[in-house]
Amino acid sequence: MPAATSDTSKITDYDAATAFLGEWGPFQRRVVFLLCLSFIPNGLTALSVVFLADTPDHRCALPAHLNLSAAWRNNSIPLEEDANRDGALGPSKCSRYKVENLLNYSERGLLPGADVNLSNVPKEGCLDGWEFDHSVYTSTIVSEWDLVCDQSWKKPFTSSLFFGGILAGSFVSGQLSDRFGRKMVMFGTIGLQVVTTLIQIFSSSWIMFVVLYFLLAVEQISNYLVTFVLGGEILGPQVRTFFSTAGVCLFFAVGYTLLPLFAFFVRDWRMLQVGFMLAGSVCLPLFWFIPESPRWLLSQGRVEEAEVIIRNAAKMNRIESPPVIFRPLKVRALNTHHHLHYVNYTHSGGFNS
Numbered sequence: 001m002p003a004a005t006s007d008t009s010k011i012t013d014y015d016a017a018t019a020f021l022g023e024w025g026p027f028q029r030r031v032v033f034l035l036c037l038s039f040i041p042n043g044l045t046a047l048s049v050v051f052l053a054d055t056p057d058h059r060c061a062l063p064a065h066l067n068l069s070a071a072w073r074n075n076s077i078p079l080e081e082d083a084n085r086d087g088a089l090g091p092s093k094c095s096r097y098k099v100e101n102l103l104n105y106s107e108r109g110l111l112p113g114a115d116v117n118l119s120n121v122p123k124e125g126c127l128d129g130w131e132f133d134h135s136v137y138t139s140t141i142v143s144e145w146d147l148v149c150d151q152s153w154k155k156p157f158t159s160s161l162f163f164g165g166i167l168a169g170s171f172v173s174g175q176l177s178d179r180f181g182r183k184m185v186m187f188g189t190i191g192l193q194v195v196t197t198l199i200q201i202f203s204s205s206w207i208m209f210v211v212l213y214f215l216l217a218v219e220q221i222s223n224y225l226v227t228f229v230l231g232g233e234i235l236g237p238q239v240r241t242f243f244s245t246a247g248v249c250l251f252f253a254v255g256y257t258l259l260p261l262f263a264f265f266v267r268d269w270r271m272l273q274v275g276f277m278l279a280g281s282v283c284l285p286l287f288w289f290i291p292e293s294p295r296w297l298l299s300q301g302r303v304e305e306a307e308v309i310i311r312n313a314a315k316m317n318r319i320e321s322p323p324v325i326f327r328p329l330k331v332r333a334l335n336t337h338h339h340l341h342y343v344n345y346t347h348s349g350g351f352n353s
Helices: 001-015 026-037 041-048 070-074 099-106 142-145 154-180 182-201 206-236 237-265 271-287 294-299 303-318 329-350
Strands: 059-060 079-082 089-092 095-097 122-125 130-132
Touching: 001 294, 026 206, 026 271, 026 303, 041 130, 041 182, 041 206, 041 271, 059 095, 079 142, 095 099, 130 142, 142 154, 142 206, 142 303, 154 182, 182 206, 182 271, 206 237, 206 294, 237 271, 237 294, 294 303
Parallel strands: none
Antiparallel strands: 059 130, 079 089, 095 122
16 A cells, blocks of 8 residues: 555654654643534534424314313313323324314213213314423424424434435535635534524524524534544644544533533523524634644645744743754645545544554
């Protein structure tokens, strides 16, 4: 594998050129902590659909103006076996007794069960919508847009579209960060997530919601991957191993575990989205504290900018930097193979050095 061997040698050259910085100085600690911090909002929203699209208990609604006796109103829903209750009988979620028959029985003063055998009463669908139980959730997208019964397929399709966005974002993130830079794409996708979530809060239909949810998934995975690569390219060999394993996973898990806590206190899906938006907004000021990847700058021929970052890192670590950090040959080598660095890193979990 000549290409792979050559690529490894170039990475080793870069690591050798920046080895004077040390492995775990103030600069590296700051970069690791701030980059890891940005993974918390990703963990928060990764499986948010579990709460955003949960299905509350529901039953067919009756017209409010319907002049039914209390006995017939309480017995307007047929009983069916409920798979969620181990086959126990419960009110049907998708049907009701025909309203015209109920009105007839009610006006005649007949009683359900005593005067009328309910098994003989004709049934109909939920023509007037559904009544949802609000004891757990104030609102979810299911109760907002009646994603039950004949429309229940829309709930799993919402999840499928989100993970379709994850797939799409995995393909475009590398191309974008190669073109515009790791840092710009990282914070650009954070900003886009904030804006997309803000618009999603005001969704007026399920279609609008899922289109924005797809875009949110593209932005989320792009941010995750580019941030992962940015840390791997800035940090030294030992610290990047810690960052790309324990650091990323632990901070993502923090967000993941905060999700049910958020959902416990915020029972409305729109307000829950406000919480996600605010969590992402907190990460935007990190733009002024996280540097661009020197490797990417070198690949673009921006040697002076790369050296400024390394010299500032040396100053923060209280280390004197050499007069010349990157020799021209190494810069040309990195410029030739910078895209292969990104692909190798994202597929193998880190650089080999």
